[in-house]
Amino acid sequence: MPKIYTKTGDDGTTGLLGPGRVGKDDLRIEAYGTVDELNAVLGVARSTTAISLDLDRKLSQLQEELFTVGAALADPDPDGPFHDSVPHDFILRIEHEIDHVESGLPPLQHFILPGGSPTAAQLHLARTICRRAERVVVSLGHADGQHVPPSLVVYLNRLSDYLFVLARSANAEAGVADVPWRGL
Structure with missing residues (x-):
């Protein structure tokens, strides 16, 4: 049985899909x-213990897509x-899901703070990491070559x-109100 460690990255490099190696601090490595x-x-x-089967299914699909x-x-x-x-189908499915989930939520009247139920808090954290991933991917796209x-x-x-509306939905399912931002 092969070992989990290969020692090939001990020099601070890693392989991509294809030939060659890059530094572990390469922007492409940071992105993925x-x-x-x-x-x-x-x-x-x-x-989280309070997750619904429907939400678990949705998150499982997102993990596969990621x-x-x-x-x-x-x-x-x-x-x-x-x-x-x-594929573009991934994007269209998410747009459809956003519209569906959002239709069951009260309209936003104000900004909300991340938090609420444990599941919603995790989804808000996921949303912020997703935004960071997006920024890194955009930077990668702007890099020469x-x-x-x-x-x-x-x-x-x-x-x-989508993660934002899923967090709001998780709060609604848990009977926990979204936390409004009180502003300045």
């Missing part, structure tokens, strides 16, 4: 590492097999909105 962090936080949200996003980011070759693997499929930025942008 942040997507991986987001995926892990969704796993934490799924572990692995696809990570693979697309780990494939720097625009002609590579994973580089363009995030790098290519990022536009669908990745759009997907992460929609996903952060």
